[in-house]
Amino acid sequence: MARRVGSHELSGAQRVLHERDPEAPARAHADDAWDDVQALLCWHPQSIDIDLLQNGREIERRFKLSWWDSLIVASAQSQNCTVLLSEDLQDGATYGGVTVRSPFTLSINEAAASYTARTPRSRHPPRGRPRKSVEPSLTTESRE
Numbered sequence: 001m002a003r004r005v006g007s008h009e010l011s012g013a014q015r016v017l018h019e020r021d022p023e024a025p026a027r028a029h030a031d032d033a034w035d036d037v038q039a040l041l042c043w044h045p046q047s048i049d050i051d052l053l054q055n056g057r058e059i060e061r062r063f064k065l066s067w068w069d070s071l072i073v074a075s076a077q078s079q080n081c082t083v084l085l086s087e088d089l090q091d092g093a094t095y096g097g098v099t100v101r102s103p104f105t106l107s108i109n110e111a112a113a114s115y116t117a118r119t120p121r122s123r124h125p126p127r128g129r130p131r132k133s134v135e136p137s138l139t140t141e142s143r144e
Helices: 007-020 030-043 050-063 067-078
Strands: 083-085 098-101
Touching: 050 067, 067 083, 067 098
Parallel strands: 083 098
Antiparallel strands: none
């Protein structure tokens, strides 16, 4: 499943991360942040336009979501997404045809294979002491 993101997610989040990271002052430069944003543009992010903002406002009012969450849902709707992966929104909630799933609780099950794979025997000897074998000729009757 391809993931599309809104441009507000890319530029805003990247800029905040670069400005708040005290451990990496060299990366706090605007040019470094912009280089990261350009690398993420291959995902074809949703542009913020008046239609997206109006749809986001309607979602915010109707579903009582935060402004940023409503913009994310509006972006998913405008890109005809049916599933939105988010850890912030309620898992399983549906907003106008977009179903939110948590990436941490979502499991994808595949049908079992119609064949069984054989486990090959190792070419190497087993580790540890060799097992003691009991010889069949040594029984209590033959000792007498």
